Amino acid sequence: xxxxxxxEYRVLRGDEIVQLLAREPSLHELxxxxxxxxxxxxxxxxxxxxxxxxxxxxxxxxxxxxxxxLRVAGDSWPLxxxxxxxxxxxxxxxxxxxxxxxxxxxxxxxxxxVIVMERLEPHVILRQGLIKxxxxxxxxxxxxxxxxxxxxxTSDLANGFERKYEDLALFSRNVALQRITLDxxxxxxxxEAARNxxxxxxxxxxxxxxxxxxxLKTVVARHRLHYLTHAQALIHGDLHSGSVMVTERDTRVIDxxxxxxxPIGFDLGAFIGNLLLAWxxxxxxxxxxxxxxxxxxxxxxxxxxWQRFDQQFRSHWSGHVASNxxxxxxxxxxxxxxxxxxxIQRDYVARIFDDMLAYAAIKMxxxxxxFAQVADFxxxxxxxxxxxxxxxxxxxxxDLLLHPHRFPGIAALVDAAPRYECVGxxxxxxxxx
Amino acid sequence: xxxxxxxEYRVLRGDEIVQLLAREPSLHELxxxxxxxxxxxxxxxxxxxxxxxxxxxxxxxxxxxxxxxLRVAGDSWPLxxxxxxxxxxxxxxxxxxxxxxxxxxxxxxxxxxVIVMERLEPHVILRQGLIKxxxxxxxxxxxxxxxxxxxxxTSDLANGFERKYEDLALFSRNVALQRITLDxxxxxxxxEAARNxxxxxxxxxxxxxxxxxxxLKTVVARHRLHYLTHAQALIHGDLHSGSVMVTERDTRVIDxxxxxxxPIGFDLGAFIGNLLLAWxxxxxxxxxxxxxxxxxxxxxxxxxxWQRFDQQFRSHWSGHVASNxxxxxxxxxxxxxxxxxxxIQRDYVARIFDDMLAYAAIKMxxxxxxFAQVADFxxxxxxxxxxxxxxxxxxxxxDLLLHPHRFPGIAALVDAAPRYECVGxxxxxxxxx
Numbered sequence: 001x002x003x004x005x006x007x008e009y010r011v012l013r014g015d016e017i018v019q020l021l022a023r024e025p026s027l028h029e030l031x032x033x034x035x036x037x038x039x040x041x042x043x044x045x046x047x048x049x050x051x052x053x054x055x056x057x058x059x060x061x062x063x064x065x066x067x068x069x070l071r072v073a074g075d076s077w078p079l080x081x082x083x084x085x086x087x088x089x090x091x092x093x094x095x096x097x098x099x100x101x102x103x104x105x106x107x108x109x110x111x112x113x114v115i116v117m118e119r120l121e122p123h124v125i126l127r128q129g130l131i132k133x134x135x136x137x138x139x140x141x142x143x144x145x146x147x148x149x150x151x152x153x154t155s156d157l158a159n160g161f162e163r164k165y166e167d168l169a170l171f172s173r174n175v176a177l178q179r180i181t182l183d184x185x186x187x188x189x190x191x192e193a194a195r196n197x198x199x200x201x202x203x204x205x206x207x208x209x210x211x212x213x214x215x216l217k218t219v220v221a222r223h224r225l226h227y228l229t230h231a232q233a234l235i236h237g238d239l240h241s242g243s244v245m246v247t248e249r250d251t252r253v254i255d256x257x258x259x260x261x262x263p264i265g266f267d268l269g270a271f272i273g274n275l276l277l278a279w280x281x282x283x284x285x286x287x288x289x290x291x292x293x294x295x296x297x298x299x300x301x302x303x304x305x306w307q308r309f310d311q312q313f314r315s316h317w318s319g320h321v322a323s324n325x326x327x328x329x330x331x332x333x334x335x336x337x338x339x340x341x342x343x344i345q346r347d348y349v350a351r352i353f354d355d356m357l358a359y360a361a362i363k364m365x366x367x368x369x370x371f372a373q374v375a376d377f378x379x380x381x382x383x384x385x386x387x388x389x390x391x392x393x394x395x396x397x398x399d400l401l402l403h404p405h406r407f408p409g410i411a412a413l414v415d416a417a418p419r420y421e422c423v424g425x426x427x428x429x430x431x432x433x
Numbered sequence: 434x435x436x437x438x439x440x441e442y443r444v445l446r447g448d449e450i451v452q453l454l455a456r457e458p459s460l461h462e463l464x465x466x467x468x469x470x471x472x473x474x475x476x477x478x479x480x481x482x483x484x485x486x487x488x489x490x491x492x493x494x495x496x497x498x499x500x501x502x503l504r505v506a507g508d509s510w511p512l513x514x515x516x517x518x519x520x521x522x523x524x525x526x527x528x529x530x531x532x533x534x535x536x537x538x539x540x541x542x543x544x545x546x547v548i549v550m551e552r553l554e555p556h557v558i559l560r561q562g563l564i565k566x567x568x569x570x571x572x573x574x575x576x577x578x579x580x581x582x583x584x585x586x587t588s589d590l591a592n593g594f595e596r597k598y599e600d601l602a603l604f605s606r607n608v609a610l611q612r613i614t615l616d617x618x619x620x621x622x623x624x625e626a627a628r629n630x631x632x633x634x635x636x637x638x639x640x641x642x643x644x645x646x647x648x649l650k651t652v653v654a655r656h657r658l659h660y661l662t663h664a665q666a667l668i669h670g671d672l673h674s675g676s677v678m679v680t681e682r683d684t685r686v687i688d689x690x691x692x693x694x695x696p697i698g699f700d701l702g703a704f705i706g707n708l709l710l711a712w713x714x715x716x717x718x719x720x721x722x723x724x725x726x727x728x729x730x731x732x733x734x735x736x737x738x739w740q741r742f743d744q745q746f747r748s749h750w751s752g753h754v755a756s757n758x759x760x761x762x763x764x765x766x767x768x769x770x771x772x773x774x775x776x777i778q779r780d781y782v783a784r785i786f787d788d789m790l791a792y793a794a795i796k797m798x799x800x801x802x803x804f805a806q807v808a809d810f811x812x813x814x815x816x817x818x819x820x821x822x823x824x825x826x827x828x829x830x831x832d833l834l835l836h837p838h839r840f841p842g843i844a845a846l847v848d849a850a851p852r853y854e855c856v857g858x859x860x861x862x863x864x865x866x
Binding site: 156173179187191214217218221224325328334 | 589593594595597598599601602603605606608611612615619620623624647650651653654657658661662663664665758759760761763764765767769770773777
């Protein structure tokens with residue numbers, strides 16, 4: 001697994017991608033006609049891989065190739081191509097569980113580290129849609145359904161432990177991208193690291209405050225260790241709004257190369273944290289075509305997202321009659337046992353909620369003072385105003401970590417968001433918003 | 434991994450074991466002389482494997498072969514021989530960490546699934562020594578040192594997460610023995626299972642009470658799920674007093690075939706739980722050659738065991754300067770950071786203590802009403818008196834699980850043990866001892 005670039009692997013040109021697809025009868029048929037007429041478009045949007053759409057006479061596919069480096073950084077940042085093996089494994093593991101909430105898997109080339117999947121048309125990346133102020137009525141519900149199904153059915157709640165151990169044995173080899181998560185999400189935002197950046201000079205005080213806040217770093221450490229040790233379910237590992245493709249009526253989760261066994265709240269936190277970032281980014285004079293109701297719609301989606309997850313996850317659990325090692329049916333068979341199990345379910349989901357808030361906060365912080373920023377805030381061209389919007393998000397994130405008891409439910413979270421909006425650029429004055 | 438008995442594997446006779454050893458030059462030299470003079474003794478004591486001591490002119494070795502079935506159950510209970518692969522991997526992973534606290538690893542035959550290791554002489558199994566009332570002044574300290582070193586250095590506290598992921602990828606394939614732990618330790622004692630037994634009719638009431646106690650089963654489920662999901666460190670997985678070999682001056686931990694990534698408290702609980710069982714078994718008219726002070730010595734060892742673990746684990750942590758992903762040095766470099774880290778260490782170890790008590794309780798229960806009983810209680814020949822002694826252990830175990838706040842430290846635990854001794858055979862009357 002350590003060879004960055006085995007000898008037969010190469011970064012494919014457009015014509016080589018066509019040849020690869022044409023060799024597979026099922027793909028050739030799907031695309032249709034003479035392969036010399038197929039059109040290849042580079043549509044890479046994420047930070048990491050090469051992505052192409054290929055259109056033929058009858059249909060199209062999406063082709064994703066792992067490059068031996070991080071796409072946005074170039075060959076100064078090598079990255080093992082084997083991440084495609086894990087994305088491939090994740091897609092095939094999850095597809096029977098989530099169905100049409102992910103693009104259909106079509107093919108994997110283990111030499112070129114190419115995944116071929118359903119081309120989504122006319123989908124856009126959810127983050128881009130949110131930046132443009134578009135409403136996607138079903139997105140939050142669909143992502144909640146995705147996490148509830150994928151995580152319930154890969155947890156010990158659904159199976160004998162052997163099934164999860166099989167996933168553990170495989171996905172524990174997916175270390176290169178875990179290293180990125182560890183460094184960029186959990187560690188570097190709290191130290192002086194060359195890859196960090198923020199809106200200077202306006203957020204200098206906030207960045208220093210995060211580096212010097214021992215209480216905060218202690219809480220972050222607890223959640224980092226929880227992330228590393230709590231093999232609760234097979235998680236997507238990078239479920240922000242850039243990993244979701246949408247139309248008004250269809251929603252698909254993509255880009256599972258960060259897949260790992262971890263806490264379910266990490267996936268939920270990534271999504272809701274990025275919803276909150278989108279909300280804060282609509283401050284000031286940012287252009288919001290849908291008008292003032294748009295910000296409320298975003299917060300409403302946070303509520304929809306959590307409530308739907310809560311309901312769906314417990315519904316999967318209650319409807320699941322097969323044996324499992326977490327709560328064996330034989331231990332809770334009586335009427336009293338069933339009533340107890342309902343309490344256990346509520347408690348289990350409440351702890352996922354706590355995890356979600358903490359990971360949402362950690363994700364928000366890293367997107368403002370760390371390496372990988374989000375495009376949402378670029379709509380605010382005035383840097384001071386951009387920093388002010390981001391300071392609100394940072395202040396909320398800090399209190400989510402330091403004072404989680406102030407956020408006992410989803411209503412408390414969305415009620416709090418506006419209170420943190422005008423805290424200003426001084427990290428000390430913004431305490432206790 | 435699923436073939437129970439690959440074609441070239443066979444259960445070895447004594448002369449075949451000699452041939453296997455003679456083929457390895459280093460082993461031949463260690464044993465010395467003409468191999469036809471080597472003496473083979475069957476010394477299997479545990480429930481699972483074949484074990485032989487082989488003596489030559491110059492020295493001896495211990496030979497352990499995994500059989501395609503559970504040794505005590507015969508071929509009615511098949512068990513994959515690959516468990517030897519994991520015991521071998523565990524021995525070699527742990528040896529550089531624990532040194533002479535385990536027998537020296539000498540050889541592994543991957544076809545015959547034979548591990549050859551240092552012959553321990555004149556060591557006895559600790560459980561057998563305790564049954565005979567012998568004092569081993571150093572055993573509890575040494576086992577504490579073993580767990581502290583082995584678990585600290587395989588946790589995220591000591592390394593970048595990649596090292597633990599490597600262990601996870603390997604040991605997550607060790608499913609056959611995990612299934613035994615799940616079923617026999619965590620699940621069957623609380624249901625009507627064919628493999629359960631207890632001292633009938635005296636403990637019938639207790640066995641029924643354990644099956645019907647929904648609050649207890651809820652707590653057990655939480656710890657079972659914690660066991661399955663909390664990949665804290667590479668644990669031994671079966672560290673009872675039958676997995677420790679001792680002389681008055683030397684202590685070695687053996688039999689690592691249950692190795693898994695799990696909660697550190699599971700190993701500690703196995704050991705201290707079996708100390709408590711030994712203490713309860715010395716009740717009534719049991720023969721205790723060392724006299725009345727012997728029981729106090731056993732309880733003292735529980736205190737020594739925990740205090741030594743606590744001190745050693747934190748000492749490993751404080752002395753560890755290498756980078757790690759749990760508490761990165763860069764986050765806690767200041768004087769205040771170092772002071773905070775000391776608090777974090779105390780909190781971390783306090784949670785291990787809580788785990789230890791819960792797993793000790795679960796282990797005690799399964800050894801009294803489950804499949805695999807312990808020999809300690811056989812010294813009490815009067816069945817009613819034996820049941821009375823066991824009822825005390827069950828009553829303590831139940832309160833450890835239902836009322837953990839009553840046991841805030843090791844002193845509270847050992848103070849409590851005698852209070853539960855005379856609770857009697859009625860499980861309801863014995864509540865709130």
